[in-house]
Amino acid sequence: MQIAIFGRSFSEGRAQVIKELYKSLHEAGADLLVIEPFLKSTAGMLPEGARVKSFKNAAGLDSTTACLMTIGGDGTLLEAVTLIRDSGIPVLGINTGRLGFLAGFSQDEIQMAAQMAVSGSYFIDERSLLQLEMTGGPFQDFPFALNDITLHKKESSTMITVHVRLNGEHLNSYWADGLIVASPTGSTGYSLSCGGPILMPESPNIIITPIAPHNLNVRPLVITDKHQLSIDVEVRGKNFMLALDSRSASLPARSKILVSKAPFTIRLARKPDQAFLKTLREKLMWGIDRRN
8 A cells, every 4th residue: 555745844843743654654554655855854764664665746646646645734735736636646634734724634643644544444525626727827737726826916015907707708807916716625715814705615616805905895706616717917017926826926917817617626535523614613713702
């Protein structure tokens, strides 16, 4: 049984967590496939006799990989999606960050996570992605986002104007610091902090959330994921920022992009008792008020 492991970086504060993960997977009988930079920095933590190989990119993950485990926060898991792509390999996240909406296993649950990864006894949540289409541009290798696609001003002093059309029909011209197009999974991310609604993960919808709009009557909008968004950006300067989850790049003014639902999903592994509503209550501390 081959289990892949992805981590962004290694810090001394996480040494014990990483040792425990390697040990638990080894004792469960797993062959380890570790992303190369992470393996180089943590090789001394491997248990004696561990069967381990490294991989560099998405091509290193094939049908022999039963599960990919991430160790870090939600940002780490989002980066791992660029390796998983449309392979269907389940992603199981161990949260060593802060909130951890996507990385559903805590540091105290590493043994459980390792056993579930090897046995396949986890539950699967199918999560939709967003697809970016444009001529040229920096995201040709993997033009997809699990959380959101965000357009943002580059200069600190001026707003941008974002013209949006739905299936060819004009929706609005947003005067704002930027615009977030979020999936249901991304509804608990940047969109939420900008006043967007929370959606159930299985909702067939997309959220359009303006960032600090100048028109105060402009509000977030929920649309069906059958719509295609056509977006045209005006800026006073030469460039604006475009981000797909944790990846970002500068684009020239008047760049035109299309956003729609991706043709595949990402499979997130979770504990049987960790449903979305329970996660909301725990992460957002609903019900903490004693009057509840």
